[in-house]
Amino acid sequence: MQPKKTKTMDRRSQLPDELLLTILSFLPMTDVVGTRVLSQRWKFLWEMVPRLSYDYYKQNLSHEEFLRFVDRSLFLHDAPVIEALHFKLGGVPDSKDIRVWIRAAEELAVRELIIKIVTCRRRVELPRSLYRSCRMLVTLKLSNVVLVDDVASPVSFPSLKKLSLKSIKYPNDVFVDKLLSGCPVLQDLVVEKCPGDNVPILSVRILHLKSLALSTSEDRAKAKPHGFEAYPVGSVFHRLVHLKICTCQSEWLNLRMRVLSDSPNLRSLKLEPCHRMVNQQRPCWSEPSSVPECVLSSLKTFEWVLYEGREEEKEVVAFILRSASCLENVTVTFSSDHRRSEKFKMIKELSFLPRRSPTCRITFDGSYSFSSEGEKKTCSILPDELLLKILSLRPNAKDFVATMVLSKRWKFLWMFMPRLVYDDSYQNLEHGRFSLLVDRSLSLHKGPVIEYLHFKLGKIYGTGDIEAWIIRAAEKHCVHELIIEIDNKSSGNKAPVTLPGSLFTCFRTLTTLKLANAVLMDVNSPISFPSLKKLSLKCVKHGGEAFVKNLFSGCPVLEDLFMEQCEDDSVTILSVRVPSLKRLVLYRIETIFKIKSQGFVIDAPSLEFLDIFHTSGYCVIESSMTQVVEANIVINIWQPWKKLSSITSFKRFYLCVPFSKDVYPTGSVFCSLLRLTLCSCETQWLNLLMGVLKDCPKLRALKFNQCHSLRTSDPRPIWNPLWNEKSSVPECLLSSLETFEWVCYEGTEEEKEAVAFIIRNAKCLKKATIKISSKATESDKKLEVIKELFSSTRVSPACQLALS
Structure with a gap:
């Protein structure tokens, strides 16, 4: 029996620390600390658990033993940040003990603090230090306690977003206003008044509050629960x-x-x-x-x-x-x-x-x-839903099927796994054994819904294998997310894997579909994905423009589209016409410039996010895009680019183009644009910068980023001295720009002029961050660049200059 026990312990020890800490976070602290005797590795692991729960009712300790246990475990805890610290106390906890624990919470940078007193002969007073020591708190929940006012000091919870006060005794009604005013970013407030409350009228005046729940714990028999008297007849919400x-x-x-x-x-x-x-x-x-x-x-x-x-x-x-x-x-x-x-x-x-x-x-x-004391000492104490969630963190089929040998309870648990990953490269399974694993596990799976189904395959698998697995999954289950990824590096120069046509008709419940490095079989029948919202096609070959049109027409609720075209893609002009589309990412990278016309045509009136990367093509936007909030556009070509229209609704804009004229229609004003990122890798980028700044009156954040290296054959950008005149200063620099960042700053003459111009004229600038390029390797050159930056005149008294 001993070898079997050792083998089981070895399996658990193979799990990474992060997963073990996640599992321990679901247990009370008495059980967590008890794991230190398992092995040398576990001896100190409990000290890093991010969520601590001290429940007086879930252990066999006396009141005094429980208090000593809390003191010692908090003192020994070594995690830099505690996500949650929960106290569920009974008996007669002393305010001095809680004061010590709150001081520990301050040192551990606790994000969530819950103190709940269940049964005691008298209410417990919380220490005044709570109001000013826990500055990192995001969530605070108190139940059945007494709050004491500290007249000399204000309440300060600068990070608190969620506050729950249930059956609380307050010092006076003025204190409630003081408490709420000390929570400047509070968004969620729950207050349950207790019988005999000394604050009869509770005033809630919070500007940023988004959720409010008020209730009373008075005798329910006094209430009148007639539903039709709840609000006036004829009201419509x-x-x-x-x-x-x-x-x-x-x-x-x-x-x-x-x-x-x-x-x-x-x-x-x-x-x-x-x-x-x-x-x-x-x-x-x-x-x-x-x-x-x-x-x-x-x-x-x-x-x-x-x-x-x-x-x-x-x-x-x-x-x-x-x-x-x-x-x-x-x-x-x-x-x-x-x-x-x-x-x-x-x-x-x-x-x-x-x-x-x-x-x-x-x-x-x-x-x-549970009634069995022995069962409580094992992982089996966890509910099935939690065990399935833990297994889903490492959802490879070979791993979760292997759990069937652990015990009688685990024998069938794996059959309800909501997330399945079949990776033929995992632990170097042979082709035959892997195919058998997929066939049998899909046949035996009994869950009505598969949330996530991922196939990561080599080129050795044919259309017949994949079609059999797809049909088996679709017939027995409601699949919500399907990923088929073909590894191009495997099996040498074997022909690309062709996905079957049944893929486009049998998954009516699919909401997410991701395909990579495969060939799609052309189908004449209509494609049907009535529930599909996210589609990703990476280096996928298909029948051409007619197939793409058929595919998009079969996705009536598609909202998110990612397409990365192969270099030898047969579709030279990709047309995306999807009325429901909200997010679009299009990538095409050409290593050799081709004279042949290439590009994207977009007709998506509901679009909110746009990302285009094309190294040798153009882009045409046919419909008005008044709802776009963020756009990233990289077009690196030597031919005139089609005009980009209807972009004045952008709030965040990333732009990299090799020219400064005709980027967008003349006269456009970006009244909504708040954040702008420009690539500084092209000769004309300074001209483009000055033009865009004049058309962005409310810009708050400006960033320069060198995505590509300047071609050695290109001349350096030139700073125009006329830009230094007061009449040429854009409105956004004078009235709205607050943050400025430059990535890969080299300290060239035109870069010095640009930095000096911005910090000399940006009256509202709060922070300027300069990240010096790795090209400036010599320490003397770096020091010279730093001295020049700090000696530049800053018009904004609040401006802080940060270098990295």
């Missing part, structure tokens, strides 16, 4: 996007249907019981006569917290799934009171409910209760 409804009253179903009918643009619905139903009649479900407009046209996410599987709850979920045509994500969380068998029964029922939306995916989450 046109701007309501996110809705959360409590399911703890018998009338909640009536309220839900009414609010849904009055919220035509609702996108997110969450159902959660805030309190337990005590001696109340169960809600009764009745099928509505009509489906609310938001369910038909806009609802995308639906979440149910503490789902119990009652009849009316099943009916509600079934109604949402069969009616919501745009639904993308459904999350169901179960109560910890359910046994594992009950939970699996509910998962099975919900998984097989009919769904109207082809892109809808259901995820389940929850916790288990």
Whole structure:
């Protein structure tokens, strides 16, 4: 038996530290510290866990032993940053102890701090140091404690974005204003008032607040839960996007249907019981006569917290799934009171409910209760959902199939893996063994949904192999993301792999498709990807322009397109005409310049992001692109470039072109442009710079970056002395430019003039960063460049010069 145990320990020890720390982060600290006895490697590993949870109720220590354990483990912890520090305390914790722990939280740069007092004879006062010592806190959650005012010092939480205060005793009503005013970037606030609260009127005045939840823990019997009295009849919530409804009253179903009918643009619905139903009649479900407009046209996410599987709850979920045509994500969380068998029964029922939306995916989450003390000491204490998530971090098929030998529970767990990767180069599997692994694992897989399916193959595999795997995956599962990547370096000069035509017709639920280094079989029938939103084609050969047109027409909801053309691509002019497209990246690199006309033609009126890289071609934009926010354009040619129109909506712009005239229509003004990056690798870049700056009155950030080296045959750029005149200074330098950065600064004459011009005229400049080029290798030359930069006159008194 001993060799088998050692072999199991060796398998765990092969996991990287990052994965082990992630697993340990899900456990209470008593279990985490206990791992130090496993081996020499584990002796200090626990000291680097990024998330610490001290739960008084999840260990067998006395109150005094628990306090000593917290003190010692915090003192020995060695991680530079703690992502989360949770305290769930009982008994009678002393304020002095908490003061010591908060001081430790300050030293460990804690990002999230939660202090929850569950049962104690008196409320615990938190120390005043909390208000000024934890400056790195992003999330703070306090429950059942007393806050004490520090009159001499203000409250300071400069990084706090989420604050939760439940059943808190405040020193006075003035302190609440003081606390909230000390959170300048607060975005999410939750306040639950306690009985006998000494702050009867709570004032919330926060400029940046995005989410607010206010509630009271008064006796629920005093409330009037009549759903039809919740708000005036005839109200319509046109701007309501996110809705959360409590399911703890018998009338909640009536309220839900009414609010849904009055919220035509609702996108997110969450159902959660805030309190337990005590001696109340169960809600009764009745099928509505009509489906609310938001369910038909806009609802995308639906979440149910503490789902119990009652009849009316099943009916509600079934109604949402069969009616919501745009639904993308459904999350169901179960109560910890359910046994594992009950939970699996509910998962099975919900998984097989009919769904109207082809892109809808259901995820389940929850916790288990275990009775076996021996089971608690192993990885099996973790719920199946968590184990599957951990396995998904290393989703190679050979690894997760091998887990079936660990125990009886693991024998079938791998069959529900949501992410599958088949890499034939992994651990040098033979061709026959790899094919057998793919065939059998796909045949035995029982999960209704495969979120991610990735094939990384060599040229040795033929169209028949790939077609069999594709059809098997599509017939049994709803595949959401498919990646087929052919390794060009393998198998020498073998012919390219051709992907089967069935790929374009059998994946109706596919939302992401990525193909690389393959040949697409030409098909005469229409291509059908009704749910596809992301498409990536890297060095993929196909039938030509007609095939591309057929492909795009078969993707009615395509939003993200990446295409990298091969150097010998048969399509010289690539036309992209997709009305729904929001993000477009087009790459083509030619090592030899060709006289033959090449380029891109784009017709995408909904485009928001554009990235073009073409070393020997042009670009034509046919439609108006008023929604584009960011664009990166690199066109490196020796022929006139077609005019780029409709770009005045850009907010971020990266530009690299070998000329300064006719880059965009004369008279264009970029009123929305805030960030501009120009490539300094072309002779005409200074002329282009001065022209663009004059047309960007609200520019805030300017960056120069040398992406390519200047050709030795080209003359150096020349600084025009006329630009130094006051009348030539662009408006953005005088009124809006705040940051300036130069990458690969060499200290040439024209570069010195450009830097001096900017910092001499930019009145609002706050920071100028100069990154000196590696070409300036001599220390004397670098020192001379630095002295010249620091001696330059700066008009902005707030300007800081940083060199690297």
